[in-house]
Amino acid sequence: MTMYDIQKIRAEFPILKREVNGKPLVYLDNGASAQKPQVVIDAVTRGYAEDYANVHRGLHYLSNLSTEKYEAVRGTIKTFLNAAHEDEILFNSGTTEGINLVSYGWAAPRLQAGDEIILSVMEHHANIVPWHFLRERQGVVLKWVDTDVNGDLDPQAVIDAITPKTKLIAITHMSNVLGTVVDVKTITKAARENGVPVLVDGSQSAVHMPVDVQDLGADFFAITGHKLYGPSSSGAIYISKERQAEMRPFFGGGDMIRTVAKDVVTYNDPPHKFEAGTPGIVQMIGLGAALEYMMDVGMENISAHETALRDYAQDKLNGLNWLNIQGNSKTKGAIFSFTLEGAAHPHDISTVVDQRGIAVRAGHHCAQPLMAHLGVSATCRASFGMYNTTEEVDKLVSALELCNELFN
Template sequence: DAVTKFYTNEYANVHRGLHTLSNLATERYEAARGTVQRFLKAGSEEEIIFNSGTTEAINMVAYGWAAPRMAAGDEIVLTVAEHHANIVPWHFLRERQGVKLVWVEIEPDGSIDPERVLAAITPRTKLVAVTHCSNVLGSVVDVKRITEGAHAKGVPVLVDGSQGAVHGPVDVVDLGADFYPITGHKLYGPSGSGAIYVKKDRQAEMRPFLGGGDMIEEVTRDMVSYAAPPMKFEAGTPGIAQTIGFAVALEYLMDLGMDNVAAHEARLVSYARERFKSLNWLNVQGDAPGKAAIFSMTIEGGGHAHDMSTILDQKGIAVRAGHHCAHPLMQALGV
């Protein structure tokens, strides 16, 4: 409704006009920044940068923060449980700059041991990039322990919050994350919406990822000076309607209470876990304590996932069939 209302009655560009519609659009767009700040419990609105979602956000960190300060042989610590959005940008740095990717395996129950992550840090480690919650297994990672240990060694931590922010309350300051991206469409918002929390001292170290209008202070034939963050990292006309819709979705979730969401999901997980145990032809992958409401499974006896998806679809049940965007995890699971 908020997106339709904006396109129908209120559409204008932001930060550029003095007329009524432009002022209204700018007001709503910037109010959305405050909404994201409250949802993530960030220290200030200036630490919230809008984008199209977690994929763009992590690429922004890869090119704007990591690439300028990494040389051949420097290391990034990852886990095999990462989504491709938190793998492929680092492979780009491996291919182009000789950066080394150091992989941490999952435990037998599908969990990530934070001590194994910290043990992988060496004097060449420049970044730890770890998911808050596996998009395949639902395993919730103790990222606070990881950030505490990594910071003690002088290493920043990017926490992929795309799933973590969906299943329970998030406090990025308490977690200690240096970077924490979230995606709108996973939070009941429009596709193409998202944001990343970037701690102020990391913003000061980060170059703009994209260049264009709105992120500059002045442009001449000989130089360019940049606007202050977060505008410095938001080039061009943004997804205004998407961002406004994203904020409305977050307001809805905050009204529900993310603690209530987590408690409800815990009951669903308990129920589903018991029901799945009664199906001897189903193998559930990973069952870490405190997991979020995500289950992945394989079928005994050679049944194909696409056939099962079709049967369930006929009963009004939607499932994801085939490989997730997490091939290293699929390989680790042997599926």
């Protein structure tokens, strides 16, 4: 695709043709989960209707075909993330499983009481709770780094938190609440000099901008398929060969073994060593179709479109002097979390704008430490994707003006 044709892109997402409450759907909940283009829907339908069989174990035609399509996705993700090797890509059900794999397979056998994990206050619960398990069970210390008044995370503040006891930095690449993009590369460079691995939650960033894991220098980089215009229960985590060699398997079962006897077990080579049991075959094939679609559109083109959309939305929303927007980072992506002055709860706001056919998210967004840091219990969030338009921004603004009239 040589130019960004927004109408052509919108036409490729069937759900955008529907109405909600008698109004054309305006879908602004992409930070939670993105809609699916027809090519993904077709890939999933074909996977079940024409090609389905279990992978890796069979010698018959359908098993070979299914295995070929399934394993091809590893190469697609390698290209999408610019990893050096296909076997650095581990399939899973999404970022939550990927981070838990690192917690159980890499961190748990290596960390002891008093060892430290550095987190930012912006982390999603998926990048907090697995580390709390280690705090509860092994006495690991969680060290928190706050954002500044603009919602920026100073990489030097993360670096300054490193001590001889620091064993891991687990950091988001892009906040799902503030939209802040973190300077991960500066953090990983200093961390490597101190012998500290870095795990990056790429759930939000990978869908909005080009990602190069080799350039970022991350040891672990997790992505989740349902935010990448792919199926739910699909995802992957990049783990460098160096870190894979330090890991024990987390899940045990079929396909991750080489031999099993009554008194011994030997394991398969990575990545299959970390992928036990029958996987989400069709889901992963659907994710491959989604990533190929995005790369065909061009990640630079998607990023440019969303940057322009962010600037337009920021200008319009800043004009509402009764709207409190959380986070004003210069690196901000097209994510806006806000509250209204007065008594309106974010749930009330969400309900009113839903009557206009506009889908936004209301709540703590699985980021309760950040909510506490911001001094709020919840916000509304409008998060934009590759198919959103300036006209939809205008509809959101009009709906928020109605909310202000109703509640203030």
